[in-house]
Amino acid sequence: MTDAPTGQAIQLEPLVARVLAANPSPFTYTGTQTYLVGTSDLAIIDPGPDLPEHLEALVAAIAGRPVVAIACTHTHRDHSPASRPLAALTGAPIVGCAQLVLDDDGPRADAAFDRDYAPDDVLADGDCIGGTGWTLRAVATPGHTSNHLCFALEESGAMFTGDHIMGWSTSVVAPPDGDMGAYMASLDKLLGREDRIYYPAHGKPVEKPQRLVRGMMGHRKQREGQILRLLGTGVGAIPAMVERMYVGLDPRLTGAAGRSVLAHLLDLQNRGIVQQEGEAWKAA
Structure with a gap:
């Protein structure tokens, strides 16, 4: 370590x-x-x-x-x-x-x-x-x-x-x-x-701070792209998104991954790209 x-x-x-x-x-x-x-x-x-x-x-x-x-x-x-x-x-x-x-x-x-x-x-x-x-x-x-x-x-x-x-x-x-x-x-x-x-x-x-920051921004954009693609295939529930996006994830981190997906969805909602219907999400 x-x-x-x-x-x-x-x-x-x-x-x-x-x-x-x-x-x-x-x-x-x-x-x-x-x-x-x-x-x-x-x-x-x-x-x-x-x-x-x-x-x-x-x-x-x-x-x-x-x-x-x-x-x-x-x-x-x-x-x-x-x-x-x-x-x-x-x-x-x-x-x-x-x-x-x-x-x-x-x-x-x-x-x-x-x-x-x-x-x-x-x-x-x-x-x-x-x-x-x-x-x-x-x-x-x-x-x-x-x-x-x-x-x-x-x-x-x-x-x-x-x-x-x-x-x-x-x-x-x-x-x-x-x-x-x-x-x-x-x-x-x-x-x-x-x-x-x-x-x-x-x-x-x-x-190498700037390299890491660029990589982190790219990573978050990739996650956003994954979410939009899943919504396009009809996957709109956060648990189902986590299962597909975080393959092999430590089960202790599943809840945190769900919160991260929610944070992306709320950001996309604020930008008028997605909307929520009950517990599910879809493209706006």
């Missing part, structure tokens, strides 16, 4: 270290990666799940240095809950994405929204936080969630992409909050940037 071992601070470049949490799952890969940015003072990006061993590992990695900010890309439970105990230990403010809580009966119980997330400061697109020798700029990237942010490290050209772009899988875009149209627009936004490397919350670093 490329981003193991857990609980150890791995230096990735002069301003960036990583600590992997021990929360692997079919959705988190080997676990959530928390990033430490800076040298003499620090920002902590995506503090992760509230696990005692992960918190201990972060405190060890901080090694007594001042923490300027605890920054969260979004409020799924594998990303933001450790912000509160870490803030209590370090005195650092919690900043980044806005609060967002939705009741969701979907397939991702591990990634339900963190109901207790309470930022001291919400960052809008383009807002910056900084410390000695480093500057992080917030880049709004809605789609996976409506409150998702990435953070660009201006001194090195690195981008911390949270769950918007991951190093092992495409992002889950699950309605009602996940929005495929917004996700595609956010991918296009990153494609227009010149970031050197992506550090995702799950999976290995992405060393």
Whole structure:
């Protein structure tokens, strides 16, 4: 596993270290990666799940240095809950994405929204936080969630992409909050940037960012094309679409695949291309 071992601070470049949490799952890969940015003072990006061993590992990695900010890309439970105990230990403010809580009966119980997330400061697109020798700029990237942010490290050209772009899988875009149209627009936004490397919350670093973004956009367009072809043959129920589109899929991911198909259908509906009739869909 490329981003193991857990609980150890791995230096990735002069301003960036990583600590992997021990929360692997079919959705988190080997676990959530928390990033430490800076040298003499620090920002902590995506503090992760509230696990005692992960918190201990972060405190060890901080090694007594001042923490300027605890920054969260979004409020799924594998990303933001450790912000509160870490803030209590370090005195650092919690900043980044806005609060967002939705009741969701979907397939991702591990990634339900963190109901207790309470930022001291919400960052809008383009807002910056900084410390000695480093500057992080917030880049709004809605789609996976409506409150998702990435953070660009201006001194090195690195981008911390949270769950918007991951190093092992495409992002889950699950309605009602996940929005495929917004996700595609956010991918296009990153494609227009010149970031050197992506550090995702799950999976290995992405060393050719623009190539991956183009591939992800192409992949989503292929999925859209599959859906339209299936509708053309009279297959209009989401479970039947998933069965044909995701051959050999891990059964634990079937529900998430259905949500992804729904996200595509809702986007196509918003564009006037398809319409819903009861539980089924058809071309408009």
